[in-house]
Amino acid sequence: MINKWRQVKVDGWLVDHLMGLEDGGLFxxxxxxxxxxxxxxxxxxxxxxxxxxxxxxxxSSIYEACKEIQRRVKALLGQ
Incomplete structure (x- = not known):
């Protein structure tokens, strides 16, 4: 299910280890x-x-939203 690990630049912030999942299921x-x-x-x-x-x-911000997504990705992976 996991496509690949990515480093993603979001509105000037670099958010490490946010991943893309097939069909965008998690997102x-x-x-x-x-x-x-x-x-x-x-x-x-x-x-x-x-x-x-x-x-x-x-x-309240793009940065906070991305950090929340990152936290949920890591939680699903048990990290």
């Missing part, structure tokens, strides 16, 4: 539970990293 679950929309852009021309766009009203 869809977080979106449903936390009213946070997540979009992964990994085919941007000339950009050597994946960009995750996070928006929503449940968190």
């Amino acid at each position: 869809n679950q977080i979106e449903k539970n936390h009213s946070v929309e997540v979009e992964i852009l990994d085919d941007l021309p000339g950009v050597p990293f994946a960009v995750i766009v996070v928006s929503g009203e449940a968190h």
Whole structure:
């Protein structure tokens, strides 16, 4: 199920070890539970990293939203 580990630059922040999952299953679950929309852009021309766009009203900032996603990814992996 796990696609690959990534380093993702989010609105100027580098969030380590955020991962992409096939079909976006985990991200869809977080979106449903936390009213946070997540979009992964990994085919941007000339950009050597994946960009995750996070928006929503449940968190006060993009950084906090991404940290929450990262925490839930690690929790699911038992880390």
